[in-house]
Amino acid sequence: MALLEIEQLNVAFGRPEAPLIAVDGVDLSIDEGEVVGVVGESGSGKSVTSLAIMGLIDPPGRVLAARLELAGRNLLTISPRARREMLGRDVAMIFQDPMTSLNPCFTVAHQLIETLRIHVGGKATERRAQALELLRQVDMPDPEHRLDAYPHQLSGGMCQRVMVAMAIACNPRLLIADEPTTALDVTIQAQLLDLLLALQQQRGMALLLISHDLGVVAQVAQRVVVMYAGQVVETGALPRIFEAPRHPYTQALLAALPENNVGRRRLQTIPGTVPGQFDRPAGCLLHPRCARAVSRCVLERPALIDGNPGSQVRCHFPLDGEAP
Amino acid sequence: MSSPTEAPSPLTEHWRHFSRNRGAVAGLAVVLMLLLLALFPGGFAPHSPIEQFREAALSPPAWEDGGSRRFLLGTDAVGRDILSRLIHGARLSLVIGLVSVSLSLSLGIVLGLISGFMRGGVETVIMRLMDILLALPSLLLAIAVVAILGPGLFNAMIAIAVVMVPHYVRLMRASVIGELGKDYVAASRIAGAGTLRLMFDTVLPNCTAPLIVQATLGFSGAILDAAALGFLGLGAQPPTPEWGSMLASALEFIQSAWWVVTFPGLAILVSVLAFNLMGDGLRDALDPKLKI
Numbered sequence: 001m002a003l004l005e006i007e008q009l010n011v012a013f014g015r016p017e018a019p020l021i022a023v024d025g026v027d028l029s030i031d032e033g034e035v036v037g038v039v040g041e042s043g044s045g046k047s048v049t050s051l052a053i054m055g056l057i058d059p060p061g062r063v064l065a066a067r068l069e070l071a072g073r074n075l076l077t078i079s080p081r082a083r084r085e086m087l088g089r090d091v092a093m094i095f096q097d098p099m100t101s102l103n104p105c106f107t108v109a110h111q112l113i114e115t116l117r118i119h120v121g122g123k124a125t126e127r128r129a130q131a132l133e134l135l136r137q138v139d140m141p142d143p144e145h146r147l148d149a150y151p152h153q154l155s156g157g158m159c160q161r162v163m164v165a166m167a168i169a170c171n172p173r174l175l176i177a178d179e180p181t182t183a184l185d186v187t188i189q190a191q192l193l194d195l196l197l198a199l200q201q202q203r204g205m206a207l208l209l210i211s212h213d214l215g216v217v218a219q220v221a222q223r224v225v226v227m228y229a230g231q232v233v234e235t236g237a238l239p240r241i242f243e244a245p246r247h248p249y250t251q252a253l254l255a256a257l258p259e260n261n262v263g264r265r266r267l268q269t270i271p272g273t274v275p276g277q278f279d280r281p282a283g284c285l286l287h288p289r290c291a292r293a294v295s296r297c298v299l300e301r302p303a304l305i306d307g308n309p310g311s312q313v314r315c316h317f318p319l320d321g322e323a324p
Numbered sequence: 325m326s327s328p329t330e331a332p333s334p335l336t337e338h339w340r341h342f343s344r345n346r347g348a349v350a351g352l353a354v355v356l357m358l359l360l361l362a363l364f365p366g367g368f369a370p371h372s373p374i375e376q377f378r379e380a381a382l383s384p385p386a387w388e389d390g391g392s393r394r395f396l397l398g399t400d401a402v403g404r405d406i407l408s409r410l411i412h413g414a415r416l417s418l419v420i421g422l423v424s425v426s427l428s429l430s431l432g433i434v435l436g437l438i439s440g441f442m443r444g445g446v447e448t449v450i451m452r453l454m455d456i457l458l459a460l461p462s463l464l465l466a467i468a469v470v471a472i473l474g475p476g477l478f479n480a481m482i483a484i485a486v487v488m489v490p491h492y493v494r495l496m497r498a499s500v501i502g503e504l505g506k507d508y509v510a511a512s513r514i515a516g517a518g519t520l521r522l523m524f525d526t527v528l529p530n531c532t533a534p535l536i537v538q539a540t541l542g543f544s545g546a547i548l549d550a551a552a553l554g555f556l557g558l559g560a561q562p563p564t565p566e567w568g569s570m571l572a573s574a575l576e577f578i579q580s581a582w583w584v585v586t587f588p589g590l591a592i593l594v595s596v597l598a599f600n601l602m603g604d605g606l607r608d609a610l611d612p613k614l615k616i
Contacts, residue, residue, distance in 0.1 A: 054514055081518075088516040101507040105529040115515045166515065 002029040003174055003206050004053065004091075008066035011045075011052050011230075019062075020277040022048040024230035027304070030174065035200060035207045037221030037238075039214055039253070043274040045230035046210045050176045054093055055083055071173060088115060092167035096179040098159035102151035108135070108162050109147040115169045134165040139195060157188040161195070168199055175200070176208045181216060193220055214257060218242055223310075226250050229274050229285040232304060236311030246307055246318040248290050284316070292317060341609040348605020354598035362415035369408035370396070373565040377403035382581050398583040400574060406583065409565035410591050416566050417595060420481055420550040421543040427485035429539050432492020437523045439493065440500025451497070454490035462487045463552055470558045477550075477566070480559035484549045488542050495538055499531035533610040540603035544596040551592050567592050 011023040023045040030036050038046050052063050055075065068075045071090050075083065095101045103111060112131035116122070122130070128147070135143035138161040151159055160180065167175055177196060181189040197220050200207045211217050217224055217238075224241050226234040226249065234247035245251040254260060255268045272289040275281060284302055287293040296316055304314045342348055361368055371377075377395075381403040384391040391398060397406040435454075439447040457465065469483035503509060504527065512526045547567075553559035554568025562569065567588045574584035 056510055056513060084516040084518060086516075087514050093511070093514045095507040095511065097507055101511050103508045103512070103526060103530070118516055163511070166511070 003032045003034075003071060004028070004030040004208075005067055005069045006049075006053070006065060007068075008064075009049065009052060009068065010064040011048050011057060011061060012064075013061045014277065016062075018277070021230055021280065022061075023052065026227070026230070026232055028225060028232070030206045030208060032173065033200075033204045033206055034223065035197075035209065035221045037217030037224045038208065038210045038227060039212060039217050039224060040227035041212060041253075041270075041274050043229075043276070044227040046212075046227055047178050048230075049227075050093065050178050050208065050210055053176065054087065054091065088118070088172070089170045090172055091174040091176065092170070092172040093176040093178065094160070094163050094167050094180045097183050098156050098163055099151070099183070101163050102159055104151050107148050107150055108154070112147075112162070112166055112169060115166050120170060130169075131165075134169055135162070137168070137199070138162075138165045139191075140165070157184055157192065160184060160188075160192055164192075164195065164199070168203065168205075171203060172205060174206045174208065176210070178210045179212070180209075182211070182213070189216070196220070214242070214253060215259075226253070229280070231285060231314060232312070233286070233314045234312065236308070236313075240308070241311065244319075246311070246313040246320075247315050248292050248319065249286050251319060338609045342605050345605040345608060347601040348608070351598040351601030351603075351605065354594060355602055358414050358418060358595055358598070361411050362418045365412045365415055369405075369411040370394075371405040371408040373409045373412040374404065374563045377405070379403070382577070382584070384581070385583050388583075397587050398581070400570075400584050401577060401581075404563075406570075406587050409570060410567070410587060413565045413567045413570065413588070413591065414595075416477070416560065416564065417547045417550070417592075420477070420484070421546045421599075423478075424481045424484040424488065424546040424550075425539050425542050427482065428488040428542070429492055429535065431485070432489050433496055433528065433535070435489070436493045436496020437500055437528065440497045440504065440527075441519065441523060447497075450493065454493050457486070457490045463549065466549055466553060467556070467558060470553060475558045475561065477560040477564065480550055480553045481546075483553065484546050487549065488545065491538060491542070492535065495534050496531060499534060500527055503527050503530050536610060537603055537607040540599060540606055544599035544603070547592065547599070548596055 006026060006028040009023055009026040009028070010021070012019040012021050014020045026045070026049055028036075028049070038049070040046050048057070051057055053068070053070070053075070057063050065076060070086065073086065078086070102108075109128060109131050112134060113127045116127045116130055120127075120130075132143055132147060135146060140146050140158060140161050146154065146158065151162075154162065175196075180196065181192055184192060193216060196207065199205075207220075209217060209221060221238055223237050224235065225232055226241075226247065228249050234241065234245065234250045236246075241250065242254060245254060249270075252268075252270045256270065258267060261267050270289055275285060275288075281288055282301070283299050284290070284293065284297040287297040290297065294317075300316070302314050302316045304312045307313050307318065377399060380392070380395060380399050382401055383395055383399045385398040386393050386396050388398075395405050395407070397410070399405055400409075435450055439450040466480070466483040466487050469486050470479055473479035473482060509522065509526060512522060517526060550559055550566070551568030551571065554566045555572040557569070557572060560566030560569050562573065570588040571585060574588070577584045
C-alpha cells in the first residue's frame, strides 16, 4: 500500500456560490521511499495541495476528498490531536522562503530542541547533542557556533539547512518540500538538492518535491506530476515524461526552458495566464492557451486517461510522444 | 576554520540605539530616581508623610521669606511636610502605574491573541466591544467604573486598567495578524504545535516590541489618570500622600500659598514626561522599522 494516497482532492476558497477552485480532483499517490516531483506554473495548485495534505487549510477554505490517507490513517476523519501527533513525526514540510520559516525570536538550538522535545523526548543534554548532530547531518558549517545563533544571523542557505534539520528531526516517512530552492542562489540550490536527496536515500523517506523548475525536478524525481489550474494534466515516470511529453502543456513548459531555446532571440512562452476565479473556461482548462485546441476542447472537459503503464494524460488529443 | 566574528548581543545593540537619544536617557534617569525614592522613601524623606506640624502650617519653601530649612518645599494647610509627602507619593504613583499597566496588558494580550487567532465571530465581538470602550472619554469611563466599584486607590487602578485595555487589544491583534501570515507559524503548526502553544510560545514573543513601548507610555497615562481620579476624590483617600489628591486638597490655597499646589503638579509633570521620553526612546530602539 502506498504511503500517501489521495483521490479526488478538491480545495476551494471564497463564497460557496462563486468559489475559487484551487485544487480540482487531484489524484496522487506516493510509495515509501519514492521521490515525486510536482510541477506547474504559479497558481496551478501545487502548494495548496501540499497544505491540504498537512491540514493547514483553514476555513473559509474547504477541503473535500474521496480519500486522503497517510500511512494507512484517514486524514479526513482523524481527530485534530492525533493529526498534530502525526505532523512532524510521519510527515514534515519545508517552505519556500527560509528567512521567514524560522521564528526570529529564538535560537536555532531552541527551535530544534523544541521539535525534539515534543516528539522524541529524552534528557535536555541529550537533546542538545541530538540538535548538534542534526546540524552536522545537514552539512551546516561550524555547527557548534550556529546552535546558539538567531535566524537573522544566518544566511538564507543556512536557514534552509536548519529547516531541513528540523524537518528530519523526527525521522518522517514523508517529506514535502515546497519550492525549497526557489529563494536560494544557484550554487546553494544544487547543494541543497544534493543534501535532500542524500538524506532521502539514507533514511528511505519519501519526498514530494514541489517546484516550477523542471530542471530541479528532472535531477531528483522518479515520477512527475504536472499540474495546471488545479488539475493533474499529466503524470509519468522520468525521464520518459520529459523526453516524450504527451500533454501539450507539458510540451509547452519544456519548450519554454532556456536550454531548449539556445540560439533563439526570444524564449518560447505560453500565451496568457492560468485562469482565476472568474475566467475558468468550460471544456479543457488549457484550451484558451493551447495551439492545438479544436471545438471539442472548447465544449468537453477531458478526463485523465491512462496512457503508457504508470502514466496518465488529460487531453482529447494527446501527443504521440515526439521530442519537444 | 576561523570562528565567526561575534555579533553584538541584542541587549547591547538595543542599548546603543537607546543611548543615542539624549531625552530618552534623561527620562530613564528620572525614572530610576523615582524608583529609588519609591523603594526607600524613609531614607530620603525628612519627615513622616502624615505627621502634622500644626505650629508650621502653610509655611513657605525654604528660599521664600518666612520659610525654614526644616521644611524644604514648605508645608500644607495642616502642617504636613510637602517634600516628604511627594517622596512617599512616588511609591504610590509607581504602584498605580505598575498594577494598572500589568492588569490591562495581560488582559489585552489574551484578548488580542484570541481575536487575532479566531477571525470571524469571536473577533468581531471582542473588537466591537473595544470600539465601544474607546468611544467613551477615558476619564468619564474611569469615573463610571469607580462609581460602580466605590472610591479607593485599588478600584481606581482597576478603572484605569479597564480604560487602557482597548489599546493593547488592538495593538496585539494587529501584530498577531501580521505574524500569523509568516511561514514560521505554519512551520510550527507542521511540527505539531497546538493553538495555545502557537499563541503564547510562537507568536507572542514576536509581538512584544510594540507592547513594551505602549506599556511604558501607558505607565505615564496611568499616573496621570490616577492623579485625575485622586483630584476628583475618587482615587486615593486622605491622608494617603497621592499626588492627585494632594492637588485637590490644596485647591483653595492656589492664590495664597502657591507651593502647596505647584509641587505636586510639578512632580506629576516631571514623572509623566520622563516616562514618555523613555517610551519614545524604547520605541526607536526596539522597532526595527525605524532603524536605518
